[in-house]
Every structure is written in C-alpha cells, then in structure tokens.
Amino acid sequence: MGRPRNRKQQRRPVGRRDFLRRSGAAMLAAASVPLLQACGGGGGDNGADPGAPQSAVISFVHGVASGDPLSNAVILWTRVTPPAGATTAAAVTVDFFVATDPAMTALVKTGRVGTDASRDYTVKIDADGLRPDTTYYYRFSAAGVFSPIGRTKTLPVGDAGRLRLAVVSCASLAHGYFNAYRRIAERADLDLVVHLGDYIYEYGTGDYGDVRSYEPSNEILTLSDYRTRHAQYKRDADLQEVHRQHAMVAIWDDHEFANDAWSGGAGNHTEGAEGAWSARVAAALQAYYEWMPVRITDPANLRKNNRSFALGNLVDLIMLEERVNARSQQIYRNALSFGNFTQSGDYLDPARQVLGTEEENWLAGKLRGSTAKWKLVGQGVMFAQLKSVGGVVADGGGTFFNPDQWDGYQPARDRVYDVIKGGAGAPAVNNVVILTGDIHSSFAADLSQDPNNGDVASGGYDGDTGAGSRAVELVATSVTSPGAIDPKGIAAAALKLANPHLKYVDLTERGYMLLDIDATRVVSEWWYVDTVTSRSTSQSMGHAVQIGDGANRLSAGAQTAARPNPPALAP
Known part of the structure; x- marks a missing residue:
C-alpha cells in the first residue's frame, strides 16, 4: 500500500492507497542477484551509497542476509562498501564461510568470489551441499575485514512435524521504525520469514510519511536511485537483524517499482516525464536482484518472480508474481482513484489478468499436484471480497x-x-491458505465466491457455520505503513457486517503474523507493536485463528507455545 495515483498533481491527496482511512470514515458515518555472476550490467550508474560511512578500509555496513532456502541450499548475501577513494571500477575479492556453530569453528563450506561496481558491490552465493532442516551460521570477509555472523536454516524433507513462520509486508521507512522486524529477529524458533512485498517504497522525502527522510530525497526512477534506496533500507538496524537471524522468502508488490504497478505502467509513473516504464522496471529489477537474497526465476524474463518451496510433507509454499509480468491495468472510475464499483462492464472481461495465463496454469499445477498437507499461497493483494455494500x-x-x-x-x-473447487475430472484442493499483504490491515477471511448468499446449496456461504467456504485467507498488517484510524473498531465492525466471510478485522495496528503449523491445523497469530514513531521493545498478541485439517474454514484459535530449545541466535 502507499499513496494514490494522482500524487503528481497534488502533494498529499487521499486516494486508493488510503482507501481504508476513507472507508473507515464512511463506515463510521453509516454506523452512527541470484548467483553473483548473474547480477550484471551497471549501465553507467554506480549506485554509490551516499549515507554509508566512509572508511579507509572495506566494510560491511549493510549487514548480511539469507533467503530462498531449499533442503540442500540457501542464498547468502552481503554488500561490500569499498574503502574511501576507491575507484568505481575496482574489483573486490570476498571469502565466505558456512558453519554449524555460531562461533564459526565447525566449518562445512568455504569459497571465494569477486564483486565490483557492475553489481553495486553486492555478493550473492547459492551455497549448496547442505543438510536438510539444519541451522547454519555464515559470514564473509574481504581484505581482512569480517562481516557480522548470520544465521540461516535449510528446509526439511519428509515429516516436518511442526513449522513456525513469520509473515510481513509493507515497510514504509518514512512512516517510522521497523520494530516488528526486530521482534521477529528475536524469535529463535522460526523456520522462515515470508515477506509479501512493499519491502521498499519509491516516494521522495515528505511525499508519503514524514517520520524519516529518504535517500535519495527524490522519488526513485533510475538504477542509481533504486540502488541507493535499497542501500538505505539495508542500513536499518532492525531490518539488518531480521535478515541476520532468519532466512527470508520474498516477493515484490508494487512499491518495489511504483504505486499501483501493472505490466504496462503504474499509477505513480508518468510516461515520458519520468522516462519509459520499461526502463524504470528494468532498473528496479536489477537493483532488487542485486540487493535481495532471492534467486532469479527466469533469466530470460526477470519480471517473473513466481516460485515454490517444499517444507517437507507439511507445507508447499507457493509464491505469486502479480504486478509487472502480466497484470492488466486497473480500472478506476473516478478521479479519487478507487472505490464503489460493481461487477459489471469491463470488470467482467475474462481477458483481464492478474497472473497471466502461464502463471495461472503454473499455479493450477502446483495446487493440484501438491502432496503436502497444507498449500500456502503467498501473494500481494487481497483475494477475499471486500465490499462497502453487500x-x-x-x-x-x-x-x-x-x-x-x-x-x-x-x-x-x-x-x-x-x-480449488475441482471439477472436469480434477478433485477439489483442500487446505489452501492464502497469505496476503498490501492492505496495511489485519484480516482473516473464509473464501467464498458468493459470501452474501446464505444458500450454501446454490454456491453461497453460511456466515455462522462457515459452510460453503473453499479456503481461507490470512492478511498480514504492515510493518509501518498506515492503516485506518479506527481505535474503537467501529469501521471494522461495519466491514464485517457487509462481509460475513470476514472473521477478523483490525484496521489500525502495525506488526506481523506468526503461523504455527502441524498436520492437524494452522494457527495464525497477529502480533502488534505499540508504536512505529519511535523504537520500542513492546509487542502483544492481538488475535488468533485456526484452520483445521480438511475444514477449509476459520475457527477460534489460541496463542501457541514457542518451540523449546531452538538453535542459538547468531551472536
């Protein structure tokens, strides 16, 4: 989520990205680089980080990170800050070390790679030959200087028993501090962190939020701009810590490019005045693959980001790309950029795409072919219906x-x-849980195509029993990005009244989701921080729901216990 489409003409308008603020008011009124060698092509922008400390020696001011774990491999990432006065063409040799203990004495893998300005001095290693379901520690060195020690974990095979995942999205640096990231970093028993997009925001200083200033201060457009913004984010101590302690699987949403992105443009992009959309996407993608611990899905088409991960026989995690590869342009009916439309006219055009035919077919194959108990679908925008009038x-x-x-x-x-429903010879797919970000709010929803129709026999949904639900959706609130002002929950209650499939709604709090998964159920807990306008160590659990095996609907949940005796956090 972010600012509205018409930001070029007006400095602080209200629009679709703040739609829950306005809808809340309305409801209240109504109620009263993959591998290192694959990251290339600087194109003349050296991406120097203006905020990085200048030193006479090499440094690792952007920390370390790991991601896209498999049962036998994981991506390891860092960025070398060259010494002050080094030429942009100077190459740097980097050693990496992987061990099974936090003291880095029991080494199991070492290696040496090079990096230079063409990849903005980032380093990405696809460390393979590892054991399944194992915690490893790693670090880098260059010119005798060592990076911080990081901690990562490979995925299980076979009987996974129990898994614990944190789910996050929407970290607007301008709106405050990443306290949620720090609280996640402190949870030593997590298997994985899932990031559902809006990892960075593209706006300039003061455009959207004013707690912290951006680098560069302008809206980011060029490769140098996107690199500098990623570099600023990676210097944040709380973001560094969540990356240092846990492997992350991430997808992008729109703000990694520009607000309301689609394949041919964005609401926050003016073709011509801000260059060509294709060039902006290419710059954003190059910086993203350089600065994020992710693998490239298709070197021939960097806009593809859909991929899947097998967490033993317990979970298949299916991650979707929904923005720049195949999405059709959004249909906006009014100058305020959103809202109050019906399913009629162009909205019913079957040619309009979110995933595109290729990815739709891929998703169908992954769901139908999965033998895992649970199918978790990580994606960017809310899947459940959300109505002002039922x-x-x-x-x-x-x-x-x-x-x-x-x-x-x-x-x-x-x-x-x-x-999901099955038919035409294909069986129904059970135990589908859709994980969503984007909306800066917390939701838990039963998924029905006709949730306001109480006749289950005709394809409707019973809001009291959950009968007619085909799957469920869990929506993570934001790390910092603002939601609605609804301290008494009146707007949330009105949304639930118009949308009987919504079983939990919180429009105000910031934080993350915690998933506790075993063969009998998935429990989702929403954890909230007390503030984002200053650094804080406080958090509390706001709500919990449960999905039982085979139920395909939500029920009441309770807070789960931490896993006993987890591997030590990185020192």
Whole structure:
C-alpha cells in the first residue's frame, strides 16, 4: 500500500492507497542477484551509497542476509562498501564461510568470489551441499575485514512435524521504525520469514510519511536511485537483524517499482516525464536482484518472480508474481482513484489478468499436484471480497472498494476458485491458505465466491457455520505503513457486517503474523507493536485463528507455545 495515483498533481491527496482511512470514515458515518555472476550490467550508474560511512578500509555496513532456502541450499548475501577513494571500477575479492556453530569453528563450506561496481558491490552465493532442516551460521570477509555472523536454516524433507513462520509486508521507512522486524529477529524458533512485498517504497522525502527522510530525497526512477534506496533500507538496524537471524522468502508488490504497478505502467509513473516504464522496471529489477537474497526465476524474463518451496510433507509454499509480468491495468472510475464499483462492464472481461495465463496454469499445477498437507499461497493483494455494500452474485455482487485487488479482476479470481473447487475430472484442493499483504490491515477471511448468499446449496456461504467456504485467507498488517484510524473498531465492525466471510478485522495496528503449523491445523497469530514513531521493545498478541485439517474454514484459535530449545541466535 502507499499513496494514490494522482500524487503528481497534488502533494498529499487521499486516494486508493488510503482507501481504508476513507472507508473507515464512511463506515463510521453509516454506523452512527541470484548467483553473483548473474547480477550484471551497471549501465553507467554506480549506485554509490551516499549515507554509508566512509572508511579507509572495506566494510560491511549493510549487514548480511539469507533467503530462498531449499533442503540442500540457501542464498547468502552481503554488500561490500569499498574503502574511501576507491575507484568505481575496482574489483573486490570476498571469502565466505558456512558453519554449524555460531562461533564459526565447525566449518562445512568455504569459497571465494569477486564483486565490483557492475553489481553495486553486492555478493550473492547459492551455497549448496547442505543438510536438510539444519541451522547454519555464515559470514564473509574481504581484505581482512569480517562481516557480522548470520544465521540461516535449510528446509526439511519428509515429516516436518511442526513449522513456525513469520509473515510481513509493507515497510514504509518514512512512516517510522521497523520494530516488528526486530521482534521477529528475536524469535529463535522460526523456520522462515515470508515477506509479501512493499519491502521498499519509491516516494521522495515528505511525499508519503514524514517520520524519516529518504535517500535519495527524490522519488526513485533510475538504477542509481533504486540502488541507493535499497542501500538505505539495508542500513536499518532492525531490518539488518531480521535478515541476520532468519532466512527470508520474498516477493515484490508494487512499491518495489511504483504505486499501483501493472505490466504496462503504474499509477505513480508518468510516461515520458519520468522516462519509459520499461526502463524504470528494468532498473528496479536489477537493483532488487542485486540487493535481495532471492534467486532469479527466469533469466530470460526477470519480471517473473513466481516460485515454490517444499517444507517437507507439511507445507508447499507457493509464491505469486502479480504486478509487472502480466497484470492488466486497473480500472478506476473516478478521479479519487478507487472505490464503489460493481461487477459489471469491463470488470467482467475474462481477458483481464492478474497472473497471466502461464502463471495461472503454473499455479493450477502446483495446487493440484501438491502432496503436502497444507498449500500456502503467498501473494500481494487481497483475494477475499471486500465490499462497502453487500450483495449476492445474482444481483451484481454488491459494491466493492478497491479495483487494485482481486475484486477488480473477478473472472481471473473465479478461475482460481475453479481450481480449488475441482471439477472436469480434477478433485477439489483442500487446505489452501492464502497469505496476503498490501492492505496495511489485519484480516482473516473464509473464501467464498458468493459470501452474501446464505444458500450454501446454490454456491453461497453460511456466515455462522462457515459452510460453503473453499479456503481461507490470512492478511498480514504492515510493518509501518498506515492503516485506518479506527481505535474503537467501529469501521471494522461495519466491514464485517457487509462481509460475513470476514472473521477478523483490525484496521489500525502495525506488526506481523506468526503461523504455527502441524498436520492437524494452522494457527495464525497477529502480533502488534505499540508504536512505529519511535523504537520500542513492546509487542502483544492481538488475535488468533485456526484452520483445521480438511475444514477449509476459520475457527477460534489460541496463542501457541514457542518451540523449546531452538538453535542459538547468531551472536
């Protein structure tokens, strides 16, 4: 989430990215680089980090990170800051070390690579030959200087028993401090962190949020700009710590490029005045793959980011790309950029895409072919219907808020439902849990194509029992990005009244989700920090829900216990 589409004409307008602020008010009124060698092509921008400390020796001011773990491999990342006065062409040799103990004495893998300005001095190692379900520690060195020690974990094979995952999204640096990242970093018993997008934001200083200033101060457009913004984020101590302690699987949403991105443009991009969209996407992608611990899905098409991870026989984690590869342009009906549309006209055009045909087919294959107990689908925008006025499908479905989420692409969403429901010789797919970010709020929803129709036999949904639900959706709130002002929960209650499939709604709090998974159930806990405008060590659990094996609907949950005796955090 972020600022509205018309930001070029007005400094602080209210629009679709703040739609829950306005909808809340309305409700209140109504209620009263993959591998190192693959990252290349500087194109003349050296991406120097202006905020990095200048030193006469090499340093690792951006920390270390790991990601995209497999059962036998994981991506290890760092960035070398060259000594002050070094030429931009100077290459740096970097050694890496992997061990099974935090003191780095029991080494199991070492190696040497080079980096230079063409990849912004970033280093990415696909460290393979590792054991499944094992915690490792790692670090880098260059010119006699050592990086911090990082901690990572490979994925299990076979019987995984129990898994614990943290889920995050939407970290607007301008809106405050990343306390949620620090609280996640402190949880030694996590198997993985899942980031659902808006890892960075593209705005300039003061455009959207004013707690912290951006580097560069302008809206980012060029390769140098995107590199500098990633570098600023990676210098944040709390973000560094979550990366240092846990492996991360990340997808992008829109702000890694520009607000309301689609394949041919974005709401926050003016073609011509801000260059070509294709060039901006290429710059953003190069910086993203350089600065994030992720593998490239398709070297021939860097816009693809969909990939999957097998966490033993317990979870298949399926991550979707929904922005720059195949998405059709959003349909906005008014100058305020969002809201109050019905499922009619162009909204019912089956040619309009979120994933595109290739990725839709890939998703169908992954869901139908999965033998894991749980199918977790990580994606960017809310899948469940979200209405201001309820209505059944036969009468147009009601009035919807946000054409940027799946509500704006109903035929595409129906095709995903067709896979989950089964038919035409294919069985139904059970135990699908969709994980979502973007909306700066917390939601838990049963998933039904016609949730306002109480007749289950005709394809409807019983809001009291959950009958008719095909799957569930869990929506993580933001790390810092603002939601609605709804301290008494009146707007949340009104949303639930119009949307009976919404079982939990919180529009205000910031934090993260914690998933505790075994063969019998998935428990989701929403954990909230007390503030984002200053650094704080306080957090509390706000709510918990549970999905039982085979139920495909939500029920009441309770806080889970931490895993006993987890491997030590990195020192």
